[in-house]
Amino acid sequence: MASNVTTPGAVEPKFWMGGIEPMKASYGKLMMWFFLISDTFTFSALLVAYGYQRFSFPAYSGEVADFVNSNLYWPIPEKVYAAVPFLHGVYLPLVFVGIMTFILIASSVTMVLAVEAGHRKDRATVEKYMLWTILGGFTFLGCQAWEWAHFIHGTDNGTLMTIMENGKMVEKTIFGANLTVNEYGPAAFADFFFFITGFHGTHVFSGVILNILIFFRVATGLYDKRGSYEMVEKVGLYWHFVDLVWVFVFTFFYLV
Amino acid sequence: MSAIVGAESIHEHAESHEHHHVSQNFWQKYIFSEDHKVIAKQYLITGIIWAVIGISMSVIFRIQLGMPDSNLSWLKPVLGQWISDSGKLDPNFYLALVTMHGTIMVFFVLTAGLSGTFSNFLIPLQIGARDMASGFMNMLSYWFFFLASIIMFGSIFLQTGPAAGGWVIYPPLSALPEAHPGSGMGMTLWLTSMAFFIVSQLLGGINYITTVINLRTRGMSFDRLPLTIWAFLITAVLGLISFPVLLSSVLLLIMDRHFGTSFYLSDIYINGEALPNVGGSPILFQHLFWFLGHPEVYIVLLPGLGITSEVIATNARKPIFGYRAMIASMLGIAFLAFIVWAHHMFVTGMNPFLGSVFMFLTLIIAVPSAVKGFNYITTLWRGNIVFTPGMLFSIGLVSLFVSGGLTGIILGNSALDIQLHDTYFVVAHFHLVMGAASAFGLFAGVYHWFPKMFGRMMNPTLGQLHFWLSFIGIYMVFIPMHYVGIAGFPRRYYQFTSYDFTHKFMDMNMFISIAAIFSFLAQFIFLWNFFYSIFKGKKAPKNPWRSNTLEWTTPVNVGHGNWEGEIPAVYRWSYDYSKPGAKEDFIPQNVPYSQTLESNLPHENELIATEKEIEAQNFNDQFKTAH
Ligand code: HEM
Ligand SMILES: [Cu+2]
Numbered sequence: 001m002a003s004n005v006t007t008p009g010a011v012e013p014k015f016w017m018g019g020i021e022p023m024k025a026s027y028g029k030l031m032m033w034f035f036l037i038s039d040t041f042t043f044s045a046l047l048v049a050y051g052y053q054r055f056s057f058p059a060y061s062g063e064v065a066d067f068v069n070s071n072l073y074w075p076i077p078e079k080v081y082a083a084v085p086f087l088h089g090v091y092l093p094l095v096f097v098g099i100m101t102f103i104l105i106a107s108s109v110t111m112v113l114a115v116e117a118g119h120r121k122d123r124a125t126v127e128k129y130m131l132w133t134i135l136g137g138f139t140f141l142g143c144q145a146w147e148w149a150h151f152i153h154g155t156d157n158g159t160l161m162t163i164m165e166n167g168k169m170v171e172k173t174i175f176g177a178n179l180t181v182n183e184y185g186p187a188a189f190a191d192f193f194f195f196i197t198g199f200h201g202t203h204v205f206s207g208v209i210l211n212i213l214i215f216f217r218v219a220t221g222l223y224d225k226r227g228s229y230e231m232v233e234k235v236g237l238y239w240h241f242v243d244l245v246w247v248f249v250f251t252f253f254y255l256v
Numbered sequence: 257m258s259a260i261v262g263a264e265s266i267h268e269h270a271e272s273h274e275h276h277h278v279s280q281n282f283w284q285k286y287i288f289s290e291d292h293k294v295i296a297k298q299y300l301i302t303g304i305i306w307a308v309i310g311i312s313m314s315v316i317f318r319i320q321l322g323m324p325d326s327n328l329s330w331l332k333p334v335l336g337q338w339i340s341d342s343g344k345l346d347p348n349f350y351l352a353l354v355t356m357h358g359t360i361m362v363f364f365v366l367t368a369g370l371s372g373t374f375s376n377f378l379i380p381l382q383i384g385a386r387d388m389a390s391g392f393m394n395m396l397s398y399w400f401f402f403l404a405s406i407i408m409f410g411s412i413f414l415q416t417g418p419a420a421g422g423w424v425i426y427p428p429l430s431a432l433p434e435a436h437p438g439s440g441m442g443m444t445l446w447l448t449s450m451a452f453f454i455v456s457q458l459l460g461g462i463n464y465i466t467t468v469i470n471l472r473t474r475g476m477s478f479d480r481l482p483l484t485i486w487a488f489l490i491t492a493v494l495g496l497i498s499f500p501v502l503l504s505s506v507l508l509l510i511m512d513r514h515f516g517t518s519f520y521l522s523d524i525y526i527n528g529e530a531l532p533n534v535g536g537s538p539i540l541f542q543h544l545f546w547f548l549g550h551p552e553v554y555i556v557l558l559p560g561l562g563i564t565s566e567v568i569a570t571n572a573r574k575p576i577f578g579y580r581a582m583i584a585s586m587l588g589i590a591f592l593a594f595i596v597w598a599h600h601m602f603v604t605g606m607n608p609f610l611g612s613v614f615m616f617l618t619l620i621i622a623v624p625s626a627v628k629g630f631n632y633i634t635t636l637w638r639g640n641i642v643f644t645p646g647m648l649f650s651i652g653l654v655s656l657f658v659s660g661g662l663t664g665i666i667l668g669n670s671a672l673d674i675q676l677h678d679t680y681f682v683v684a685h686f687h688l689v690m691g692a693a694s695a696f697g698l699f700a701g702v703y704h705w706f707p708k709m710f711g712r713m714m715n716p717t718l719g720q721l722h723f724w725l726s727f728i729g730i731y732m733v734f735i736p737m738h739y740v741g742i743a744g745f746p747r748r749y750y751q752f753t754s755y756d757f758t759h760k761f762m763d764m765n766m767f768i769s770i771a772a773i774f775s776f777l778a779q780f781i782f783l784w785n786f787f788y789s790i791f792k793g794k795k796a797p798k799n800p801w802r803s804n805t806l807e808w809t810t811p812v813n814v815g816h817g818n819w820e821g822e823i824p825a826v827y828r829w830s831y832d833y834s835k836p837g838a839k840e841d842f843i844p845q846n847v848p849y850s851q852t853l854e855s856n857l858p859h860e861n862e863l864i865a866t867e868k869e870i871e872a873q874n875f876n877d878q879f880k881t882a883h
Pocket of ligand 1: 424553554556557599600618619621622625660661662663664665666667668669673676677678682685686689690691
C-alpha cells in the first residue's frame, strides 16, 4: 500500500470527508451542545408534566377582578406573583419577576461580549464582562431567594381552605406555601413552582460557579498561554441555555 | 521528501509513546484506564457478571412458577430469610426478584453491557481514531456505572428486600413505603442507582456521538461508515434524548417519596385512612416513563442489529444488501420510537381515539423493521456462508427479531391489547424481540471481536454448541409462553394454583421452566469458553474473519493509540466482499481504488482521482502525532 503520509494544508479541506473536525467545532464544544440538547429534554419533561397537571385542574372561570385563592382551581399567576421588596402590600403584578428576567437576559448580553472579547484575545475585556455576568447571576439568584421566601411566607390574610389533614377533611386558614399545602391553589401549583424554579436555580448556580472558575483561569492567563479562549465560549453556551430555559419557565409559570 | 520526514517524526513519537507506557502502573492501565479498549472490557466483564446474577434470579422465579410445590430449602444458604421454614419462596421476594431481573437485564446487561462494550470498543477502531474524544469522560462513564451497580447490588441484601414494583416502577406502588416492603429503602436505592446510571449513559453517549462526528479518519465519510457505527451513533442519540426524561420522572418520584409533594399521588387510602395528597396523577408517570421506556427498548436492540449487519455481511462474504436502506430504516425506527410510547398504556383509560392514533403510529414501525429483516435475509441469500459462532448468533438474532416483532404487531392493536395487556403474551413478545435478540447480538459481538479484544480465538465448536442449545432453549421457553398468555395468565403473579382456568396449563408452565433451566445451563459453555480463551485460547491471526473494517488493520494486540504509525486512510465502504474480478473475496476499506483496477466499477475508477485529496485530509490532532 502506498505510504499515506502527506503534507497537510496542500488542499482545501472537505468537511465531511473525515480527518477533520466538521464545521471546525472542537470536540469540547460539540459535547457542550449535546449536553444542552439532553438537558433540554430534562426541562421539557418537567414542563410537560407541569402542563399535564395544570390542565387537569379546572381553570378559574369568573372575572379576573373577583379572583380569590382556592385549592379547587388553578390560580391566575399575576394574582400570585405581585409583590416587590420594600413595597409591602402594593399590588404590582409580575413586576419583580420581570426585573429578574431582565437581569438574567442582561447577563447573557455581557456573556456575549466576554466571548467576543475572547475571540480577540483581549484579556482585560473578557475579565470585565465575565465579572458582570457573574454579578448578574448572583443578583438573579438573590432575587429568586427573595421570591421563594415571599412565596413561602405568604400573604397577611392567608386563605381559608378545606384540606385533608391526618386523614380528615378540615377547614383551616393557610398562610404561604410548602410542599404539601399552599394558600394560592392546589398543592401541585406550589410543588411544581418549587421544583422547576429550584431545578433551574440549581442550573444557574452551577453556571455561576463555572463562570467564576473560568474567570480565574482567564485572570491567571491560562487561556493566553493556551492561545485559545474556547472555554469562555463553552461556558457561554451553557449560560445562554440557562437563560433560554428561564424564558420558558417564565412563560409557563408567570404568563400562561 | 516531506513524506519521509513525516514518517520519521511519527516513528519518534511512537517510540516516546512506548516509554510513556512503561511508566503507567497497574491502576492507570487496568482500573482507572482512559483507553477505550480497556473501558470496553470493563463494561463487558461487569455486564457478564450482572447477566449471571440477573438470569439466576429468573431461574429461581421460574422454578416457583413451574413447580409451585417444590421445596426450595436448598436455596436457603443463598436467600436466607426469603425461604420459609417449609421451603417456600417469600411472595414479596418473588416480586422483588422479577423487578430486579427486569432492571438488571434491561439496563445493566443489555444497555450498559452491550452498547458500553461495543460502542467503546468499536467506535474508535472502526472509524480510525486513536481513542474516544474524551478518555477521561469515558472513564467517568464507566465508574458512574460501577457506582450504580454497587448501589443496586447492595439493595438486594436489604432486610426489607430490593425494589419490587416491577422494572417500570409505577407509582403509587413505588411512591409509598407502606405499599410494599420493597418500596422503602429498596426503592430509594433503586432510584439512586438509576440516577447514577443515567449520568453514566449521558457521559458515554455524548462521547460516542462526538467521537463519530469529529474523529473519523480521512476518507471515512458518513456514507462509508460501517453499519455498526451507524447503529451505535443512533443508539447514543436515542439515549441522549430519552434518558433525561427518565431522570426528570425519577426526580419527581423522589420528591413524592420523601418531601410530601403530590406529583403522582392522589386520593389514596392506607388502612382506611386517607393520605393528604390530592391532585397528582400516576398516569403522568407512565407517560414520562414510557417516553424513555420505548426508545430504551431500541437502545437495547439497535447495537445488536448493527453488530448483526457487520457479522452477516462478513460471513456471508457478500456486501450488505441495501446499505442506505439499513441506515434509513434505523433512522426511521429511532424517530418513530419517540412517538409510540402510549402503546404501553392502551388500557389506562386513555381516550380510545388517542389510542387509535398511537396504534397507527406503532404499526408503522413494522415497516422499517421489515426492511431490516428482508435486508438481512437478502444478504444471506446465495452467500458463501461461513458458520462461525458469531454468524450463527447473528442469524439467530434475525430469527428472534422477526418472530418477536410479529407478536408486537398483534399487541400494537389497541383492541387486542385489552385481552393481552399484562399477560405472559407480552412477556413472551419482548423477551424474544428484545431480550433474546439483543443477547444474541451481544454473543455475536463477543464471538466476532474476541480475537481483537484479547488477541486469542474462542473455541468455535463450543461456540456452535452454545448457539444451538441457546437457540432451541429460548424458543422452547417463549413459544409456549405465548399460549399461556393468550389463556389469560397475568404477569407478576406469585403462583397460579388457586384459579380454575390455570390448572390445565400447569404442565405447560412446568415445561417452560424446565426449558429455562436448560437454556440457563447452556450459558455455562459460553462462560467457560470465554474465560478459558482469554488465557489459553489459540493465538489469533491479524484478520481472522477476513473482514474489511479498519479494526483488523491494527496489530493483533492493540496498544494504546490503536495504530503504530499513521492511521490508515479510507477509500471505500466496508462491504466489498466477493467483488467480481478481485483477487481476494474481500477488499479492506483502506485499499485505494488505484490498486484494484481489476475489480473497479466505472464510477469507482473516477474516484481514483480523489485519493490524493483524501490523503491530504489530515487536519486532526491525531494525525500530527502517533498519539
Ligand atoms: C413491530 C414492532 C413492535 C410493535 C408493534 C410492538 C408493540 C408492543 C406493544 C403494543 C407493547 C405493549 C404490550 C402491553 O403491555 O400490553 C409492547 C411491549 C413491549 N415491547 Fe414491543 N413492539 C414491537 C417491537 C419491539 C421491539 C423491537 C422491542 C425491543 C427491542 C420491543 C420491546 C418491548 C418491551 C420491552 C415491551 C414490554 C415492556 C413491559 O411492559 O415491561 N418491542 N410492544
Ligand atoms: Cu414500546
